Amino acid sequence: MLIKKVGWILWNFYIGNLMLGSSLLxxxxxxTTSKYTFWDILDKYKVTYAFIATxxxxxxxxxxxxxxxxxxxxxxxxxxxxTSPVKLQxxxxxxxxxxxxxxxxxxxxxxxxxxxxxxxxxNSPVYSSEIQYPALGVDIRIIDDExxxxxxxxxxxxxxxxxxxxxxxxxxxxxxxxxxxTYLSKFPNVWAQSDKAWIDPKTKGxxxxxxxxxxxxxxxxxxxxxxxxxxxxxxxxxxxSICVAQNNDSGEGRAILFVKLKNGHVLDKDMxxxxxxxxxxxxxxxxxxxxILQVKDIPYNLNGKRMESVVRKIVNTNVIPKVNNIRNPExxxxxxxxxQLQDF
Numbered sequence: 001m002l003i004k005k006v007g008w009i010l011w012n013f014y015i016g017n018l019m020l021g022s023s024l025l026x027x028x029x030x031x032t033t034s035k036y037t038f039w040d041i042l043d044k045y046k047v048t049y050a051f052i053a054t055x056x057x058x059x060x061x062x063x064x065x066x067x068x069x070x071x072x073x074x075x076x077x078x079x080x081x082x083t084s085p086v087k088l089q090x091x092x093x094x095x096x097x098x099x100x101x102x103x104x105x106x107x108x109x110x111x112x113x114x115x116x117x118x119x120x121x122x123n124s125p126v127y128s129s130e131i132q133y134p135a136l137g138v139d140i141r142i143i144d145d146e147x148x149x150x151x152x153x154x155x156x157x158x159x160x161x162x163x164x165x166x167x168x169x170x171x172x173x174x175x176x177x178x179x180x181x182t183y184l185s186k187f188p189n190v191w192a193q194s195d196k197a198w199i200d201p202k203t204k205g206x207x208x209x210x211x212x213x214x215x216x217x218x219x220x221x222x223x224x225x226x227x228x229x230x231x232x233x234x235x236x237x238x239x240x241s242i243c244v245a246q247n248n249d250s251g252e253g254r255a256i257l258f259v260k261l262k263n264g265h266v267l268d269k270d271m272x273x274x275x276x277x278x279x280x281x282x283x284x285x286x287x288x289x290x291x292i293l294q295v296k297d298i299p300y301n302l303n304g305k306r307m308e309s310v311v312r313k314i315v316n317t318n319v320i321p322k323v324n325n326i327r328n329p330e331x332x333x334x335x336x337x338x339x340q341l342q343d344f
Contacts, residue, residue, distance in 0.1 A: 009109050009110060009111040009113075009114055009115070009116075010051070010083070010109075012114050013051070013109065013116065014051075025041070025045050025047055027041060037065050037067075037068070038060065038065065039065070039066065039067040039068070039071050039073065039098065040067070040068060040071055042073060042076055043067070043071045043072060043073050043074075043075075043076075046074075046075040047075060047076060048075050048076060048077050048078070049076075049077065049078045049079075049080075050076065050078075050079050050080075051079075051080045051081075051082070051107065052079060052080075052081055053081070053082065053083040053084070053304050054081055054082065054083055054084045054085065054086055054087070054090060055083070055084065055300070055304045055305070055306075056304070057081055057086075057090045057093060057094070058090070058233070058240075060093070061089070061090075061093040061097075062239055062240075062262075066097055066098065067098060067099075073098070073099050073102070076099060076102055077102065077103060078102065078103040078104075078105070078120075078122075079094055079102055079103070079104050079105075080104075080105050080106070080107045080120075081094075081104065081105075081106055081107065082106060082107030082108060082109060083303065083304060083305065084210075084226070084305055084306075085129075085208045085209060085210050085226045086106045086129045086208075087129060087229070087230050087233055088128050088129050088230070089230075089233050089234065090129070091104050091128040091129060092128070103120075103122060103126065104126065105120045105126060105131075105132060106118065106129060106130065106131045106132075106208075107131075108131050108206070108208060110193060112166065112167055112183070112193075113163070113165040113166050113167065114165070115135075115165045116135055117134060117135055117138050117140065117159075118131040118132070118133065118134060118135055118138075118206070119132065119133045119134065119135040119136065120132055120133075121133060125203070127200070127203050127205050129207060130200060130203060130205030130206060130207055131205060131206040131207070131208065132205060133204075134206070137163055137164075138159065138163060139159055139160045139161035139163075140157065140158075140159060140160075140206060141157075141158055141159075141160045141190075142154070142155040142156070142157060142158075142197055142198055142199055142206075143155050143156045143157075143158050143187055143190070143192075144156075147187050147188075150198075150199075151198075151199045151201050152198065152199065152200070152201040153198060154196055154197065154198040154209060155196070155197070155198065156186060156187070156192055156194075156195075156196065156197075156212055157192075157193055157195045157196070157197040157206075157208065158186075158187060158190040158191060158192045158193070159190060159191040159193070160190045166191060167179070170182075194211055194212050194213050195208055195209075195210070195211060195212060196208075196209045196210055196211070196212040196215070196224050197209055209224055209226055209227065210224035210225055210226030210227065211224065211225075211226075211308070212224070213309070214226070214244075214245075214308050214309075215245070216243070216244070216245040216253065216255045217245065217247075217253040218245075218253055218254050218255050218286065218287075218289075218290065219286045220286070221284075221286035221287065223255075223283070223287055225242070225243040225244065225306075225308055227282075227283065227287065228241070228243040228255065228257060228279065228287065228289065229241060229243065230282065231278055231279040231281075231282040231283060231287070232257075232259070232275055232278055232279065234278065235274060235275065235278055236262075237261050237262055237265040237271065237274075238259050238260070238261060238262070238275075239260045239261060239262045240259075240260040240297075240298045241257060241258060241259045241260065241298065242257075242258050242298045242299070242306050242307075242308060242311055243255055243256065243257045243258070243289060243308070244256055244308050244311045244312040244315055245312060246291075246312075246315050246316055246341060246344055247316060248344050252344075254289070254290035254291065254344070255287075255288075255289035255290060255291075256289060256290070256291045256293070256315055256341065257275070257289035257291070257292045257293070258292075258293050258294070258295045258298070258311070258335070259275070259292065259293070259294055259295070260294075260295055260296065260297060260298050261294060266294070267292065267293070267294035272292050275292060276288045276292075291340055291341065293338065293340065295331070295334045295335070296331065296334060297328055297330075297331035297334075298331070299311065299326055299327075299328060299329075299331050299332060300326070300327045300328065301325045301326055301327060302325050302326070302327055303325075304327075307323070307326060310323055310326070310332065311335050314332065314335045314336050315335060315338075315341055318336060318337060318341075318342070319336075320332050320333065320335075320336050
């Protein structure tokens with residue numbers, strides 16, 4: 001369930017299935033607001049496999065879009081979730097509210113290689129929000145700040161061995177500097193995808209936490225935006241959120257959390273206390289954002305991903321940058337010139 005452009009990996013991901021003799025189901029519309037819901041469509045056309053973007057799983061859960069009583073989904077055998085880190089709640093929603101006997105796995109892929117870094121094994125256990133295995137020939141490792149390969153602690157996800165699927169150049173990068181600076185400069189001789197992750201020492205599964213360039217430093221603690229999203233996900237009044245770092249010239253940083261609330265709710269002292277309490281139960285008081293503000297909408301790009309980098313630029317420069325790949329540009333001014341964020 002995703003709007004796909006031909007320049008994105010997920011278009012190629014589906015088109016490649018035609019070589020296997022599979023039939024693709026294409027839907028013209030938004031199957032969350034039309035007469036037939038997403039689950040009804042899967043049931044009607046006897047779909048056996050479905051990929052759902054993480055943001056769409058969030059929407060299906062938040063909006064309470066569930067299979068109808070007569071929707072059995074008898075043919076649905078497998079669901080994969082991806083495009084952004086998969087939360088425990090995403091897996092629970094599928095298995096508890098949609099179908100109990102369906103294989104649910106996490107996909108990890110990138111447009112850079114026009115391929116998928118992860119694989120599935122239907123004969124092995126699946127652990128919620130964990131990537132089961134790397135794909136064949138993909139040497140995934142987690143590297144700490146000193147460049148050491150680690151297990152059981154978070155670090156930078158890298159590919160330590162060359163792979164034929166990776167690009168040899170970037171368009172219009174005549175001297176190779178763009179590719180070098182973007183992917184090959186963090187650690188010598190390895191490809192860094194700019195994702196933060198860790199490997200479970202017991203299951204050997206890989207958990208992608210979030211973009212390493214979304215790292216927030218506050219009160220001496222380092223965390224990523226996705227950890228805050230996970231902590232507030234179960235708050236019923238919150239429809240969506242985005243969390244970014246604000247830094248000052250002294251090197252101090254703080255987390256700024258913007259929340260989009262469902263109709264009829266406002267961000268008062270009680271709501272702020274509820275948000276802080278939820279984060280405290282998941283982490284510690286060091287993770288609680290210094291500033292929590294209400295907005296009417298959250299910016300997403302055309303691939304369905306939150307645009308933290310754009311909001312971060314506005315918060316730190318008080319200037320709205322020119323953005324092309326955005327679904328809802330009209331929401332950007334609400335992050336600009338906010339009194340609580342001035343003179344930090």
